[in-house]
Structure formats: structure tokens, C-alpha cells
Amino acid sequence: MGSDTYRWLAKYYDHLFDLHTPFEAARQRIVEPLMHRVESACDLCCGTGTLAVQFASRGIRAFAVDLSPDMCRLARKKARQAGVTVRVLQADMRDFRLPQPVDLVTCEFDALNHVPRAKDLGRVLKCVARALRPGGHFAFDVNNRLAFERVWFSTWFLERDPVVMVMRGGHVRGSDRAWTNVEWFVREGKCWKRHHEHVEEVCWTAAEMRAALAQAGFDRIRAWDAAPFFNDALTRPGNRTFWRARKAPP
Ligand SMILES: C[S@@+](CC[C@H](N)C(=O)[O-])C[C@H]1O[C@@H](n2cnc3c(N)ncnc32)[C@H](O)[C@@H]1O
Structure with a gap:
């Protein structure tokens, strides 16, 4: 990171x-x-x-x-x-x-x-x-690794004004790595701004x-x-x- x-x-x-x-x-x-x-x-x-x-x-x-x-x-x-x-x-x-x-x-x-x-x-x-x-x-x-295999493929959605966050995880089976792509939608007045973050984990x-x-x-x-x-x-x-x-x- x-x-x-x-x-x-x-x-x-x-x-x-x-x-x-x-x-x-x-x-x-x-x-x-x-x-x-x-x-x-x-x-x-x-x-x-x-x-x-x-x-x-x-x-x-x-x-x-x-x-x-x-x-x-x-x-x-x-x-x-x-x-x-x-x-x-x-x-x-x-x-x-x-x-x-x-x-x-x-x-x-x-x-x-x-x-x-x-x-x-x-x-x-x-x-x-x-x-x-x-x-x-x-x-x-x-x-x-069991967490990577069992829950990392999920998509999470969290909303709490002024943000909406979508986390999409991934993992290559058999490997010691997993990642999460985080999409941010931040409300600024009448507009929404989008941001991206990528977080990786090993096990x-x-x-x-x-x-x-x-x-x-x-x-x-x-x-x-x-x-x-x-x-x-x-x-x-x-x-x-x-x-x-x-x-x-x-
Ligand atoms: C999932 S958060 C946990 C934060 C806190 N320990 C808690 O329980 O809420 C992971 C934290 O690790 C920090 N971090 C990630 N890589 C790091 C590194 N190489 N050295 C120090 N901090 C790191 C991030 O900035 C983040 O604050």
C-alpha cells in the first residue's frame, strides 16, 4: 500500500x-x-x-x-x-x-x-x-486464506450521507493475495464526486x-x-x- x-x-x-x-x-x-x-x-x-x-x-x-x-x-x-x-x-x-x-x-x-x-x-x-x-x-x-476464499468475492455497499461506498473484493484461488476495489461517491451539494481506492491484503x-x-x-x-x-x-x-x-x- x-x-x-x-x-x-x-x-x-x-x-x-x-x-x-x-x-x-x-x-x-x-x-x-x-x-x-x-x-x-x-x-x-x-x-x-x-x-x-x-x-x-x-x-x-x-x-x-x-x-x-x-x-x-x-x-x-x-x-x-x-x-x-x-x-x-x-x-x-x-x-x-x-x-x-x-x-x-x-x-x-x-x-x-x-x-x-x-x-x-x-x-x-x-x-x-x-x-x-x-x-x-x-x-x-x-x-x-479462508476469509479470502469465502468472503472476498462479495460486493459491499455502505451508504451514510454524504457518502456511498461500494467495495468489490477479489482473490486468485490458491494464492495468498486478495484485493478490494473501493468506489466512492461523495455528495457535494447537488453533485456526486467519484473516487477510487485499491487495497490489497496478503495472508x-x-x-x-x-x-x-x-x-x-x-x-x-x-x-x-x-x-x-x-x-x-x-x-x-x-x-x-x-x-x-x-x-x-x-
Ligand atoms: C483496516 S485499517 C485498521 C486501522 C485500525 N487498526 C483500526 O482497528 O481501526 C488498516 C490501517 O493500516 C494502515 N497501514 C496499511 N499499510 C501500512 C503500512 N505498511 N505501515 C503502517 N500502516 C499501514 C492503514 O493506513 C490503515 O490505517
Whole structure:
């Protein structure tokens, strides 16, 4: 993804997507048990900054990283409006670097799947490990190939004034890639303006994920199927996995 890909998605992200409940339920189960020892945290691929602002509101030293300048701007604005401090860094998840190590890194809503190539996973995990203090945790979720096969061919339509968004997904069977073409129709007075965005995702098997985490120095690797947290027809068992791993102490 280029740094300008999430332009319209950034602008209307909070307006259109309200998927936070299942992610909150998963976080409650997977991340909350660690929180009593978390003094600093970074939300990687932070989007509009909702989670980083939540961290900061709990008194946690909060960092947020995103490649999209528009997302970074919105995250800074959200922090300002909430009256909290979040250090927002515009950077690629494959080579980001925090000014100091943190206790927790999160990366939600299949953001990790957005790396350009599946083989970039190791680079991201290396950066996450560098960002964590020994004993710190990385919590994230990914779409699996089953999601690409089962739901990616659909067309989604979302309408919430002043935007209409049509998402058309695709996937080459047997491959680790999928894409979404997003057509935007934005009402400006009596006219509608059309914009186009293209977002791609890659995926990994559970075995590849475990091996890459171990290779990057993580232990206590645990996985949860997302279906019970979502409880909807889209997120069938196998489609999405929540992962948590610890940066192994020396
Ligand atoms: C599906 S959104 C998830 C946003 C947020 N985590 C949430 O839960 O709402 C994916 C995010 O990943 C960011 N992103 C995509 N590729 C990236 C990269 N290579 N490095 C950093 N951020 C990236 C996008 O700008 C976008 O904000």
C-alpha cells in the first residue's frame, strides 16, 4: 500500500465503520489480563487513533504508528480532542522505530495483512520485537486464506450521507493475495464526486505465523479464532485469528 492509499478511507473511516465491539470483546479476553503491567503501549497501523487514545486515557504512555498521513492527522486530532497525549509517528510497519521500548504493541483490524508481500511479515515482526521491552507483548489479528476464499468475492455497499461506498473484493484461488476495489461517491451539494481506492491484503498459514513469531524472538504464542467474538455470518470459524505473543526475556 502506498502512503496515499487510505485517503478516502481515512476521511470516512469513523463515519462508516463501526466494528469496534467485536474487537473490544477480543481485547477484553486477550489483552486486558496483561494491562495491569502495561505502562506504555503502541498501536501499530493505528488508523484514526481510537485505541491509542483509549490507552492514553488510561494513563498509559501511548504511541501510534500509521503509514497514511491522513490517518496520522486524524489520530492526532482525536488525541487533542480527548485532551490526552499520543505520540503519532507516520511510518511503515516494516521499518518503524519507537523512541523508547514499550510494554505492549497492538495491531488490529487485519492491518498486518496490508503489507505488500507475505514475505514482509518477518520485517514487521523484527520491528515489533525491537519496539518491545523484553517480556512485552504483541497482540494482533489477521485475516486467513479462508476469509479470502469465502468472503472476498462479495460486493459491499455502505451508504451514510454524504457518502456511498461500494467495495468489490477479489482473490486468485490458491494464492495468498486478495484485493478490494473501493468506489466512492461523495455528495457535494447537488453533485456526486467519484473516487477510487485499491487495497490489497496478503495472508499466512498458522504454521507460518508461529514460525515467523518464533524466528523474531517471541514465545508464549497463543491464537484465538475470531468467530466467537464476532458472532456474525461473515466471520465463520477459520476466517480470522487473534494472536498474542511475548517478546522472550533474555
Ligand atoms: C483496516 S485499517 C485498521 C486501522 C485500525 N487498526 C483500526 O482497528 O481501526 C488498516 C490501517 O493500516 C494502515 N497501514 C496499511 N499499510 C501500512 C503500512 N505498511 N505501515 C503502517 N500502516 C499501514 C492503514 O493506513 C490503515 O490505517
